[in-house]
Amino acid sequence: MCIVVGDIKIENRVFLAPMSGVTDAPYRRIAARAGAGLVVTEMVASADLVKQQSDVLRRARGSDAIQPFVIQLAGREPHWMAEAARLAQGLGAQIIDINMGCPARQVTGSLSGSALMRDLDHALRLIEATVDAVAVPVTLKMRLGWDDNSLNAPDLARRAEAAGVRMVTVHGRTRCQFFTGKADWDAISGVKNAVSIPVIANGDVRTLDDVKTILKKSRADGVMVGRGAYGRPWLPGLLSCGLRGERGLSPSLPHQVGLVQEHYDEILHHYGCELGVRCARKHLGWYVEQVADHGVGMDATVVTDWRRKLCQQDDAALVRREIDNFYRFAADKTAA
Numbered sequence: 001m002c003i004v005v006g007d008i009k010i011e012n013r014v015f016l017a018p019m020s021g022v023t024d025a026p027y028r029r030i031a032a033r034a035g036a037g038l039v040v041t042e043m044v045a046s047a048d049l050v051k052q053q054s055d056v057l058r059r060a061r062g063s064d065a066i067q068p069f070v071i072q073l074a075g076r077e078p079h080w081m082a083e084a085a086r087l088a089q090g091l092g093a094q095i096i097d098i099n100m101g102c103p104a105r106q107v108t109g110s111l112s113g114s115a116l117m118r119d120l121d122h123a124l125r126l127i128e129a130t131v132d133a134v135a136v137p138v139t140l141k142m143r144l145g146w147d148d149n150s151l152n153a154p155d156l157a158r159r160a161e162a163a164g165v166r167m168v169t170v171h172g173r174t175r176c177q178f179f180t181g182k183a184d185w186d187a188i189s190g191v192k193n194a195v196s197i198p199v200i201a202n203g204d205v206r207t208l209d210d211v212k213t214i215l216k217k218s219r220a221d222g223v224m225v226g227r228g229a230y231g232r233p234w235l236p237g238l239l240s241c242g243l244r245g246e247r248g249l250s251p252s253l254p255h256q257v258g259l260v261q262e263h264y265d266e267i268l269h270h271y272g273c274e275l276g277v278r279c280a281r282k283h284l285g286w287y288v289e290q291v292a293d294h295g296v297g298m299d300a301t302v303v304t305d306w307r308r309k310l311c312q313q314d315d316a317a318l319v320r321r322e323i324d325n326f327y328r329f330a331a332d333k334t335a336a
Contacts (some may be wrong), residue, residue, distance in 0.1 A: 003037075003198045003221050005095060006137030006166045012037025013222035014211065014240040015169075016229060017202055018072045018097065018141070020104075023284070025061065026266035027233055030259065032066045037222065037239020038240045039066060042331065043099050043107075046075030046084035049058075058270075060091055068094035072141070074102065076111040076122075078129035085133040085143070098130055099314050100142045114175035117156060118146050123157050131164035139167040141202075142208075144187050147176040151187065154194035161195045168195065169224055172203035172214075179227070188218035200224050208242035231286030234259070250294065257327035260287050261320060274314055281311040284323070291330050298333065 003010045016023060016031045018040035023031075026203025028039040041059055048056040062069040071093040075081045085096050100123060102113030109115075116123040131138045140160050145151040157168045169189050172183030192199045201220035205211060206228035214223055229235045234251055241248030251259060263283065268276035285307045292298040298306075306329075309322045 001223075003167070003200075005068075005139060005198065008094060008137060010037050010068070010222075012237075012240045014236045014243060015200060015222060015224040016233075016236045017169075017226035018038065018043055018099070018226045019226060020102075022230070024267075024270065024279075025066075026263060026270050027283070028066055029266065030263050031229070031233040031236060034234035036225075036233075037072060037147075037236065037240060038068070038073050040070040040097055042100060042254060043048070043072050043074045043113075044084070045087075045112075046073045047077070047080040049073070049084045049087055050080055060088060062092055070095040070097055070139075072097040072099050073130070074099040074107065074112045075126065076116070078125045081126050082129040082133035085130045085138075089134045089136055093136060095137050095139055096130065096134060097139045097141055097169075098127060100140060100190065101169075103143070103178050108175065114143050114146065117142060117152060117175065118150070118226055120152060120156055120159060123156060124163060127160050127163045137166040138164065139169070140165045141171070143171045143173055143175050144184065146175050147174050150174075151190075153187075154190045157191045157199075158194045161197050165197065167198045167200065169200040169202055170218075170220075171226075172201065172218075172335065180183055184306050185214045185217040188214075188220055190232040192219045198222065202226060204228075205239075208239055211239050231283070231288075231290035235262070253291070253327050253331045257324060258289075260323055260327075264316075264320065268316060277314055277316055277319065280319075284310040284319070288326065291326075298330075 015038040016036040018094045020042050023042050046048045071088040071090050073084050100116045107113035118198050130214050144153045170188045172185050172188050188201045198221040199212045201218040202224040205223050211223050225236045230285045238248040267280045271279050288306050292303045306326050313319050
């Protein structure tokens with residue numbers, strides 16, 4: 001089963017969610033090569049993109065190796081959303097995604113992200129401005145609503161489809177839940193009932209059983225993996241293999257060390273060495289944690305010690321050596 005977004009066919013139904021500070025170009029390339037069906041940029045502020053701020057342009061730049069190239073835009077003013085959409089299209093975006101799901105206070109405080117679900121008329125004006133500005137398909141990411149008293153995702157999805165949106169992704173929580181509790185996969189089915197365009201279900205997707213259950217409960221066309229991919233950029237591809245009935249295996253430790261070193265080098269190239277060393281730290285910490293959580297017994301003290309070795313160094317060459325040392329240590333623990 002493929003998912004059709006405008007004139008674009010996506011053969012793989014397991015996507016990687018856009019995550020600020022995480023899904024930069026190096027991370028997306030790793031995930032795409034590992035088999036993710038669709039990867040999306042970090043959230044890009046529309047007004048800042050139009051002003052061509054250097055750090056925002058870096059977030060919005062893609063790679064010829066990632067197809068289709070999807071840029072996610074956030075904003076509160078139709079003018080800036082339209083201008084940013086035109087610029088994103090000029091940067092090569094083949095799909096433009098609108099963020100109406102981010103729960104972060106610095107985003108909702110400026111009336112962007114999931115705050116737009118409190119005013120669907122205004123949300124629709126942003127959608128219409130974006131759709132009218134470009135020739136490429138526009139998609140929308142949202143939550144179930146602002147809180148339990150305003151579960152208006154089906155209404156927003158219906159109005160978005162009428163305005164020309166070609167796919168919607170729904171995180172199964174309200175904004176006021178942030179990431180607490182359990183995502184309500186059943187509630188996403190209300191959005192599926194409301195529209196004829198593809199619906200992607202998001203929230204608490206970590207295992208193949210999760211994928212099968214969320215698809216059954218939500219009746220969505222695909223799933224989007226977010227925090228479950230921390231330290232496992234190969235997870236969407238792995239889940240996709242399982243969904244197709246194929247035998248997917250997590251990379252072996254010798255394979256993982258190669259991927260991690262490749263990821264680290266791409267981060268340094270993307271940001272420059274000084275900034276890149278700092279940007280890589282969260283990823284290195286997650287790699288350590290996922291090794292410890294998935295088959296290699298390490299107590300909390302050992303994990304903390306390795307995180308310190310990898311994440312408190314400014315010398316890139318030393319970090320590379322410690323990456324090798326960590327994976328040798330993990331292999332020895334596995335063999336013991």
